[in-house]
Amino acid sequence: MIDPSLIAFLEKLAMNNNKPWFEERKPFFKKLDADFKNVAKHIKENLDQHDVIEKTKTFRIYRDIRFSKDKTPFKTHRSVNWIRAGEERRGSYFMRIKPNDNLIGVGFFGPEKEDLLRVRKELELDAQELRSIIKENNLKNCWGDLQGEQLKTAPRNFDKNHPDMDLIRYKSFYFMKSFTNEEVMSTAFPKIVDDCFKKIRPFLDYMTDVLTTDLNGESIL
Template sequence: MIHKELLTFLTSLEKNNNRPWFENHKPQFLELDSAFKNSINEITDLLNQHDVIEKSKTYRIYRDIRFSKDKTPFKVHRSANWMRAGVERRGSYYMRIKPGNHLIGVGFFGPEKDDLLRVRKELEVDAQELRDIIEEPQFLKTWGTFQGEQLKTAPRNFDKTHPDIDLIRFKSYHFLKSFTDQEIQSPEFFDNINKSFETARPFLDYMTDVLTTDLNGESLI
């Protein structure tokens, strides 16, 4: 579970997003940050029961404001990412804790240009296997539909009338699932998100197969 104290701190930080306030409350932040990282380790252990995690990453609370018009120095959320191990396990898991707007995610966030083209080419040839996975009732109930950004029309060199252009147009292939403040404070929260992540495994395995083979099905690894 995520403790209420973290939500209270983040809510206060959003109202006082400046360095003097943060420095005055830094001991509290460090204590909460340590607890959050322990939570990430707990979730890593759960993920390793059905997947192989190479590493987890807890994102810093400090914002990079060098090229941003928004000069507030701190993020008002905490987030983490889990990378699957090895080239034979592609994709990642994600969690963000933000008061009133918590979420988890799974998939391929901002894929490399070559990876994106490879996925699109696969879908151009045959998208039915992917549709079978993401339209499976339990998967659909858990994750809904793709949340990635889409092009308004077909990518270059793709037919805009292709029957699967709705999938080919995506620029990112990932899913998001939201949670309430009450849900993330439940003792079952970590188990619940782990079950959601496990439900996404067929999607990750399909995408891995695509990204580690060519259009003829020959292995690239």
Template sequence: MIDPALLEFLKELAQNNNKPWFEERKAYFKKLDSEYKDFTNSVMIELNHNDVIEKAKNYRIYRDIRFSKDKTPFKAHRSVNWLRAGADRRGSYYMRIKPNENVIGIGFFAPEKEDLLRVRKELELDAQDLRDILSDSQFKSCWGDLKGEQLKTAPRNFDKNHPDIDLIRFKAFYFMRSFTDKEVTSPDFISKVIESFKIGRPFLDYMTDVLTTDLNGESLL
């Protein structure tokens, strides 16, 4: 479980985001964070019953402030990416624990330039498979609509009047699902996370198929 004390600590950190306050409570934070990482590891174990996960990448609580106008030293949240293993499994699963802003996510949050072009070319050729996934009732009920930054117009060398330009304009392809603090700290939260990720798996598999083949459907692996 996610300990309610972790959310309470993060609330207090948001109000006292400075090194002296944090250092006085560092030992307590490490205890809470160890329990939190146990949870992320448990999710990884469960995910491996349905997928192949390389690792759980837990992000540091310390902010890199070297090039930021915001000089607060800490992130008032905890976040993790579960990375799929191998070249034949693209995309990742994500979770952020932040009081009143808890989310899980799936997809491609910052695709490489070459990958983005490959996806756009696929959608230009035929977007029906993706539209079928997006319109599936169980998928849509769980994950809602596709998210990600979009261009205001068509990408270079793409027809602005293409019937699937609404998808082609995306610069990232992901889904997010929100949870209340009460849901996050409930005993069944882990099962909700795993079930959501299972429902989202067809999207990851579709994108993997696109990114590991050429436009003729020939494997690039």
């Protein structure tokens, strides 16, 4: 479970986002952060039962303010990314703990230009498999609808009248699920997260298959 004290700390940090306030409470934050990393480790152990995770990346609380108009020094959330192992496993899992805005996510956030073109070409050829996956009840009941920024019109060199243009216009392909503070502080939270990660696997497998083959279905690895 997520320690209720972490939620309370992040709420106070949002109101006192300055170095003196944080430095005074840094030892307490380190304890809370160790607990957060233990939750991330537990979720990773669950993931290892049905996927292969190469790396768990816990993001720093310090903000990079060099090129930002917002000069507040700290993030008011904690987040972690679980990266799947090897070229044959594409995509990653994500969790953010932010008071009243907690979420998990899975998918492809801002894919490389070559990967995006490959997915679009696949959808241009045949989008039915992806449509079937994202409409499947187990996935939809947990994750809802496919999300991601979209172009307002057809990408260059694609027919704007293509029947699957609603999918081809996507620039990112991902799913997100929100949680209340009470839900993330529940002892059931890691299991709920893992159940959702299991249900999204067909989507990850589909995208992996597309991104590791050419349009003839031949492996490019």
